[in-house]
Amino acid sequence: MEKAKRSPQERRGAATTARAAALRLLLRIDGGGYSNILIDSLMQSGELPEGERALAAYLVRGVTERRITLDYIIARLASRPLAKTDPDTKNILRLGIYQLAYCDRIPAHAAVNETVALARQSSRGFVNAILRAYQRTVAEGEFPFPEKGGKNKTARYLSVRYSVNEPLCRELLAAYGESRTENMLRAFLEPPPLTLRVNTARTGRDGLCRELEAAGFAAEPTDASPWGIRTSGAGLPACLTGDTPTAFAEDEAAQLAVWVLDPRAGERVLDACAAPGTKSISAALEMEDRGEIVACELHKNRLPLIEKSAARQGVTIIRAVCRDSSAPWEGEKFDCVLCDVPCSGYGAVRRKPEIRYREPAESADLPALQKAILSASAEALRAGGTLVYSTCTVLPRENEEVVGAFLEGNPDFRADPFTLPDGTFAPNGMLTLTPDMPLGTDGFFICRLVKSDIA
Structure with a gap:
């Protein structure tokens, strides 16, 4: 494959570019931008090769989903309050910790080195120190999260563990109890399926499933909706495109x-x-x-x-x-x-x-x-x-x-x-x-x- 033929220098440059694109989007999200819109725009652009766009999108989505958890970790490791850290450095740290904590396929040395390279010269020592401190901490076991116990402590634990604001955790606990709330919040961190609603005036569900599978997509009928298909694969299915699509995206x-x-x-x-x-x-x-x-x-x-x-x-x-x-x-x-x-x-x-x-x-x-x-x-x-x-x-x-x-x-x-x-x-x-x-x-x-x- 083409990627395997690249030199180590090229691969390192590509990773840095992907992380730089991710940082740019994270800063825009901090300014009020919506991650799904910004990611869609990036993926449709020709700004980066496809693989690098995918890496940037993956990092943006992950950091956005885990922001409370990442900020908790950074605050525990840093000598200065997170609120006094400039936005660039804060998001660079989020990127670095996210890769170390949740990206098994990214080598730790690449996560540290390429992330540190994003920082201004004056901040690189600080960023490197935080990332190295995280590595030392988890080398001895899981990073210490807040303990459960009582309504407020449990809400704090769930907020940090699953990256959801604490008042919402309290409201969910009151409505659903601890076990159901934790299961729900854990599921909220799973990637959502692409679910299609079949245009039954143009095709049948079984036939569209076969078409999707023939095109390299996984496809299975939804369990409850008689019109739905869960699908996954690379790219956008042809049934969603063109002037006469045979389906549209809609959750079951x-x-x-x-x-x-x-x-x-x-x-x-x-x-x-x-x-x-x-x-x-x-x-x-x-x-x-x-x-x-x-x-x-x-x-x-x-x-x-x-x-x-x-x-x-x-x-x-x-x-x-x-x-x-x-x-x-x-x-x-x-x-x-x-x-x-x-x-x-x-x-x-x-x-x-x-x-x-x-x-x-x-x-x-x-x-x-x-x-x-x-x-x-x-x-x-x-x-x-x-x-x-x-x-x-x-x-x-x-x-x-x-x-x-x-x-x-x-x-x-x-x-x-x-x-x-x-x-x-x-x-x-x-x-x-x-x-x-x-x-x-x-x-x-x-x-x-x-x-x-x-x-």
Whole structure:
């Protein structure tokens, strides 16, 4: 292979370039950039050879996911407070410690030498000393993390061990207990699968699995969604590209929200918070592109995203409208309503690692908005119709508590039990999925509500 023919000097230069690119992106993330967008931009650029881009992306993703853990280690080893360390040096140290702690395939000497080379001359001694101190510490055993014991100590331990902000750990402990919380946080550090939603108007799931395998991808049907495929491999599958794709990317949990809604051909469906439009498209496919879907979006500039996505998938019954879905509904009623509300997003931390650093207090006003959207959406539902309330968070105050408050004030609605195709049962009509569960989906909440058929 070409890589094997390079000289040691070339390989060393390539590694330095990859680390320099990673450092540049980490500094932009510190300034408010989003890691997934920056990584996608890097991977699509011709800035570096493909292998070096992959290394840079791997380092950026890993450092972003493990930042609290890395900062804890650095603070324990450094003689100066981390807050007084300049951003360049801080991120260089994060890069170095991450490679030493989590990158088994990168030789320790390369991790140290190439990382130190990124630093300014005046900081190289400091960076080298911290990295060498880490090596000496772990040579005697695992790096010492905080101890468990009591609610606050356990929250601190989980925060450092799994790199999630401490207030969120406390809230999860209160909701799920220690064992379930730790399992969930551990799963949040695993790479998420690429899950496809098959365009069943253009191909079948079994046939697409065979096509993916023939192209060198691993592919298997999802366990619960009848439309999903889990796949992995190098590059982007051809079924996602071109003007007539035969699938689109959507986590299995999001697919299940539409499955639970169960829209039928010829019905009128309201998608209250539709962008980017994948759930509307999924509903249109299930409806055989017969009926009507009104896809609401608050921000007018996002309407073309819904329209273009629908056109690429070949569905015609979606009508995108600019509307504040928390406003009272006035107009014709719908047979089904999907209420996939804005949320804190804590269920999606595998895909958007910055979310793990947002404290729950930052989203304290969301339940009021969610209740307003749910109440307004319920007004749009006909008697006897079905409403699905869903979020991509795992916090009960945005899920069960919102639904509970709604049901108390709306006796004409009831939660409707359901069973997923894999046998997962929601006896009270509510289901919280987390990545540590057998399905391995993102964190997601689904509730099915039915309106009394007495008008």
